[in-house]
Amino acid sequence: xxxxxxxxxxxxxxxxxxxxxxxxxxxxxxxxxxxxxxxxxxxxxxxxxxxxxxxxxxxxxxxxxxxxxxxxxxxxxxxxxxxxxxxxxxxxxxxxxxxxxxxxxxxxxxxxxxxxxxxxxxxxxxxxxxxxxxxxxxxxxxxxxxxxxxxxxxxxxxxxxxxxxxxxxxxxxxxxxxxxxxxxxxxxxxxxxxxxxxxxxxxxxxxx
Numbered sequence: 294x295x296x297x298x299x300x301x302x303x304x305x306x307x308x309x310x311x312x313x314x315x316x317x318x319x320x321x322x323x324x325x326x327x328x329x330x331x332x333x334x335x336x337x338x339x340x341x342x343x344x345x346x347x348x349x350x351x352x353x354x355x356x357x358x359x360x361x362x363x364x365x366x367x368x369x370x371x372x373x374x375x376x377x378x379x380x381x382x383x384x385x386x387x388x389x390x391x392x393x394x395x396x397x398x399x400x401x402x403x404x405x406x407x408x409x410x411x412x413x414x415x416x417x418x419x420x421x422x423x424x425x426x427x428x429x430x431x432x433x434x435x436x437x438x439x440x441x442x443x444x445x446x447x448x449x450x451x452x453x454x455x456x457x458x459x460x461x462x463x464x465x466x467x468x469x470x471x472x473x474x475x476x477x478x479x480x481x482x483x484x485x486x487x488x489x490x491x492x493x494x495x496x497x498x499x500x501x
Contacts, residue, residue, distance in 0.1 A: 354491050357425045361487040364418040364434065368441065368480060371408060371415060375441075375448055378404040379469050382451045386461035398455050405452060408445060415441075430490050433483040440479045444472040 381401035385394035415438075422434045447469040451461040 357430075357487075358491045360418070360421040360425045361430070361491065364415075364422050365480075365484060365487070367411070367415050367418050368437065368483075371411060371441065372444075372477065372480070374404045374408050374411075375444055376473060377401075378408075378452065379448050379473065382448065382455055382461060383466055383469070385455050386451065386466060394455065398452070401452050402456070405445075405449060427490055430483070430486045433479070433486040437476070437479045437483045440472070440476040444469070444476040447472040 378401045381397050381404070385397045385401070388394055419434055419438055423431050447465075451465050451469060454461050454465070
């Protein structure tokens with residue numbers, strides 16, 4: 294109907310709805326009671342959809358929060374294991390061949406064996422994050438899984454060289470540190486994406 298202001302975008306805040314009400318209320322005086330019905334319908338539709346978005350956000354927030362937290366905790370434990378193993382193989386690689394590093398190498402191997410045992414747990418928790426979404430978090434956790442495994446492989450490469458009686462050259466040690474730094478940076482990116490996903494109120498756009 295000519296003279297009516299366009300309906301507000303879905304998700305705008307209540308104060309904007311109040312402003313719209315004032316404008317449309319003034320317009321209704323000119324168009325009569327028929328216009329009043331249209332105004333009421335427009336406002337009800339806007340407010341109803343905003344409420345649905347907020348409710349959707351509330352319902353999805355807790356399951357997502359639980360899935361994100363479980364995966365983040367598992368990753369942190371795995372990262373600590375790998376860092377400890379890396380420090381051990383790095384220390385072993387710096388000693389002269391005549392010095393027995395068997396106890397240190399054996400301890401590093403125990404960390405890597407535990408990492409292998411926990412691989413299934415981490416994979417399961419990552420799958421739960423995939424299910425919960427949204428896409429931004431899925432992308433982040435896929436990158437994190439890839440870079441975590443790259444770090445693990447770098448540590449295994451050095452450890453196997455030491456177990457075979459060969460040295461672990463500085464270039465290999467440098468690769469371990471590089472992979473560690475990348476994995477932890479991507480871990481931070483995952484945490485930021487997860488925090489943003491569970492912090493949304495559902496009013497800024499369509500549910501993810």
